[in-house]
Amino acid sequence: MELNGKRIVLGVTGGIAAYKAAELVRLLGKQGAEVQVAMTEGATHFVTATTFQALSGKPVYLDQWDARMPNAMAHIDLSRAADLIVVAPASADFLARIAQGMADDLLVTMVLARDCPLLVAPAMNRQMWENPATQRNVRQLQADGVQILGPASGEQACGEVGAGRMLEPEEIVEEVVAFFAAKVLAGRKVLITAGPTFEAIDPVRGITNLSSGRMGYAVARAARQAGAEVTLVSGPVDLPVPQGVVRVKVRSALDMHAAVMARAADADVFVGVAAVADYRVNNAAEHKLKKDAGGIPPIELIENPDILAEVAALKKGPFCVGFAAESRNLEEYAQTKRRKKNIPLIAGNLIQDGFGGDDNRLVLFDDKGTHPLIPAPKSVLARQLVEHIAQLLTGKM
Numbered sequence: 001m002e003l004n005g006k007r008i009v010l011g012v013t014g015g016i017a018a019y020k021a022a023e024l025v026r027l028l029g030k031q032g033a034e035v036q037v038a039m040t041e042g043a044t045h046f047v048t049a050t051t052f053q054a055l056s057g058k059p060v061y062l063d064q065w066d067a068r069m070p071n072a073m074a075h076i077d078l079s080r081a082a083d084l085i086v087v088a089p090a091s092a093d094f095l096a097r098i099a100q101g102m103a104d105d106l107l108v109t110m111v112l113a114r115d116c117p118l119l120v121a122p123a124m125n126r127q128m129w130e131n132p133a134t135q136r137n138v139r140q141l142q143a144d145g146v147q148i149l150g151p152a153s154g155e156q157a158c159g160e161v162g163a164g165r166m167l168e169p170e171e172i173v174e175e176v177v178a179f180f181a182a183k184v185l186a187g188r189k190v191l192i193t194a195g196p197t198f199e200a201i202d203p204v205r206g207i208t209n210l211s212s213g214r215m216g217y218a219v220a221r222a223a224r225q226a227g228a229e230v231t232l233v234s235g236p237v238d239l240p241v242p243q244g245v246v247r248v249k250v251r252s253a254l255d256m257h258a259a260v261m262a263r264a265a266d267a268d269v270f271v272g273v274a275a276v277a278d279y280r281v282n283n284a285a286e287h288k289l290k291k292d293a294g295g296i297p298p299i300e301l302i303e304n305p306d307i308l309a310e311v312a313a314l315k316k317g318p319f320c321v322g323f324a325a326e327s328r329n330l331e332e333y334a335q336t337k338r339r340k341k342n343i344p345l346i347a348g349n350l351i352q353d354g355f356g357g358d359d360n361r362l363v364l365f366d367d368k369g370t371h372p373l374i375p376a377p378k379s380v381l382a383r384q385l386v387e388h389i390a391q392l393l394t395g396k397m
């Protein structure tokens, strides 16, 4: 539960994306946040207050003169009780009103009277978003310290295609988690590999492995939430790109090698989570191998470059972190890999714990010794790994 004990006021304004705010309340609550919903009058035309009340378990506030506040100061009391105000969806009208400092309904009054940060997730038709007035308001809000989440591009409810779609509720939750995370990697550039590689035998067949990419994507998300600028070089997996992370898709170990080496010198930290194939097919067929061609096709293997070892050997290269998945003798094999590749830190996991799935059991090995982490979801372990890296970088360990 990444938002345990956080008190969040969720403002919902009038727009078709208001229906997604219901899911947002559910997801924030699932992460342990206490959510108080405040709606504009416009929002009630799209979703009823009852929906939000049922999902948040709290009465929803709609207007400034709500008799439930004994001192008639709903705007002050609600914002004082919050660690963060999130407005999703934020309509063009709402952005305009808060950019001007207006106070003509409960939500904008609360925003004006707040003493906590404000995140807004705009949602509107693409032309409304591109309109110079909206863009002016957004620039003003950014200058005032308001964090703008999105918007995304894509098909809109009106049938048009372009920028203006609200971020998905999962993406907004990620931004909220990132907002609260300690920025232990602020200003650092982190390069990460994830997933398997695919070594072609012919145009449709190949050699690969069971890495799902989950561990590497979790490390990318955690590093970004810790304030780093993150590039994720990913083998073929079916996972969404973590918010704010630049993903470079690759297929083979050679592709991964090229993508990493092009970026490694510019990185402060390199984390090799990918299960890179040690060998590729030297005689990959240009056309599909035919069974009736006679005989079993000879597959000739050739060694792939060791990406991590090459990055570690760079002069003035990044701080390097490896992963080792073993079926036995975890400490011995992981430490041997660490020494052989000449890296300061390696995260060991047993194959049965690490491959696929959402959970893992990691043991960190560095110059100071062995640091077993409690078995946990990959997201939690990734955050602990990021904290460990940050401590080693700042010499605090």
Ligand code: PMT
Binding pocket: 193, 195, 210, 211, 212, 213, 214, 215, 216, 253, 271, 272, 273, 274, 275, 276, 277, 278, 304, 305, 306, 307, 308, 309, 321, 322, 323, 324, 325, 326, 337, 349, 354, 355, 356, 357
């Ligand atoms: O993707 P998931 O399903 O979440 O699973 C996660 C994982 C089990 C794949 C991950 O936690 C993990 O352990 N990854 C490393 C797998 C492994 O054992 O790699 P290795 O022993 O082949 O390589 C050791 C290190 O060198 C790794 O950091 C690897 O990325 C790197 N390497 C290896 C070979 C190579 N040619 N180039 C490399 O950079």
